[in-house]
Amino acid sequence: MQHHETVPLVAVQRGSGPWLYDHDGKRYLDAISSWWVNLFGHANPRINTALKNQLDTLEHAMLAGFTHEPVVSLSEKLSALTDGVLGHCFYASDGASAVEIALKMSFHSWRNQGLGGKQEFVCLKGGYHGETVGALAVTDVPIFRDAYDTLLKPVHTLMSPDARQAMPGESADQVALRAAAELETLLKERAAHISAVIIEPLVQCAGGMAMHSPVFVQEVRRLCTAFNVHLIADEIAVGCGRTGHFFACQHAAVWPDFLCLSKGISGGYLPLSLVMTRDDVYASFYSDSMARGFLHSHSYTGNPLACRAALATLEIFEQDNVITQNRVLADRLSSALAPLAVHEKVKHFRQQGMIWAFDAQVQDPQLAATFSRRFFASALKHELLLRPIGTTVYLMPPYILTDADTQFLAQRLQTVFDEVMSA
Ligand SMILES: *Cc1c(COP(=O)(O)O)cnc(C)c1O
Numbered sequence: 001m002q003h004h005e006t007v008p009l010v011a012v013q014r015g016s017g018p019w020l021y022d023h024d025g026k027r028y029l030d031a032i033s034s035w036w037v038n039l040f041g042h043a044n045p046r047i048n049t050a051l052k053n054q055l056d057t058l059e060h061a062m063l064a065g066f067t068h069e070p071v072v073s074l075s076e077k078l079s080a081l082t083d084g085v086l087g088h089c090f091y092a093s094d095g096a097s098a099v100e101i102a103l104k105m106s107f108h109s110w111r112n113q114g115l116g117g118k119q120e121f122v123c124l125k126g127g128y129h130g131e132t133v134g135a136l137a138v139t140d141v142p143i144f145r146d147a148y149d150t151l152l153k154p155v156h157t158l159m160s161p162d163a164r165q166a167m168p169g170e171s172a173d174q175v176a177l178r179a180a181a182e183l184e185t186l187l188k189e190r191a192a193h194i195s196a197v198i199i200e201p202l203v204q205c206a207g208g209m210a211m212h213s214p215v216f217v218q219e220v221r222r223l224c225t226a227f228n229v230h231l232i233a234d235e236i237a238v239g240c241g242r243t244g245h246f247f248a249c250q251h252a253a254v255w256p257d258f259l260c261l262s263k264g265i266s267g268g269y270l271p272l273s274l275v276m277t278r279d280d281v282y283a284s285f286y287s288d289s290m291a292r293g294f295l296h297s298h299s300y301t302g303n304p305l306a307c308r309a310a311l312a313t314l315e316i317f318e319q320d321n322v323i324t325q326n327r328v329l330a331d332r333l334s335s336a337l338a339p340l341a342v343h344e345k346v347k348h349f350r351q352q353g354m355i356w357a358f359d360a361q362v363q364d365p366q367l368a369a370t371f372s373r374r375f376f377a378s379a380l381k382h383e384l385l386l387r388p389i390g391t392t393v394y395l396m397p398p399y400i401l402t403d404a405d406t407q408f409l410a411q412r413l414q415t416v417f418d419e420v421m422s423a
Helices: 045-055 069-081 095-112 133-137 142-151 172-193 214-226 248-252 279-285 304-319 322-336 365-381 403-421
Strands: 012-016 019-022 027-030 088-092 120-124 156-158 194-199 230-234 258-261 273-277 346-352 355-360 392-395
Touching (some): 027 403, 069 304, 088 279, 095 194, 095 279, 133 142, 172 194, 172 214, 214 230, 304 322, 355 403
Parallel strands (some): 120 194
Antiparallel strands (some): 019 027, 258 273
């Protein structure tokens, strides 16, 4: 709150398409989709209509002993998107809970199969999986983790496949293989004690938009299968078309054992998360004994309004051929950003699907420490909502930018960058 003595909070009054408007009528282009959740704009007419109808039909009912059409339809649609491989969905409300569910379900599934010794988790440097105590244990972002470190269960934190770490002459694929080799060494030694490996496929987002080769995802899949360890793909940020396929794992042509979705799945409307899993995991819990069941519940699990928003979102993907159209949009924005990509103070300009990022070359430690705050404030002045992660500037816009929006975004971003760098 003390920072807001100099940068006042923006009180948002309404939203429309990619724009947010404050109470003074000032507008801001939401270039980060309100923390990566909003896919098709604010107050989207199609999602609004679907929600209004759902509101008059069923607002909520408990999901124990009861079920309802929106949650069944959504599960079937998502399952079909994985060709039925991940044919079971377990619901919750936020991303961190989905991660908790995947971790608990992995452990409990092994336990039900007589492998209760598999109690350890493997995660990556710079990975982010949410901030509840279980999810924070597999998160490696110091600013979120450090204060609580003594509360967290110890985990194995391995090298990130971040392509920026390439040694001279090394390709992104080779960095991926180097990171995978570290995992192989660990699994050779400890697989009997390891329940699951959790990754953010293709882009470690909150850790600073660190991108890696799909070869890493393929290798992790291969190793997890070989060593009888689950693979958890946290697609909370990278799912829902963000990386160029609906699921990021599709770039590697593999499926995990657990896939976590949240953020964009409800189009940015309502809290909803879910964990998709396979038949064998489902079967390991299928029993008359309550103790063998997966007893994890949240009050608003599978909320019908949230599921309806998700169904309306999936319908837009289908009707508008969004995955294909996004390639056109991404090319257009990449072209508009070309001057910035070669800017002398820009390092590691990178893009994956509908994510763009670069690292600002800031020498002055004072400026580096306050860079994100200054950038945010300058962006607001120029009608943009942007929040760099440290000195990493990124764009994660909604999938509905017009040509004019694209030009506006690229030009204003350049202006803001020059303004902050010359401070
Ligand atoms: C945002 C995020 C989470 C946590 O989701 P919340 O809804 O904020 O709890 C988990 N994993 C990843 C990869 C995320 O980006």
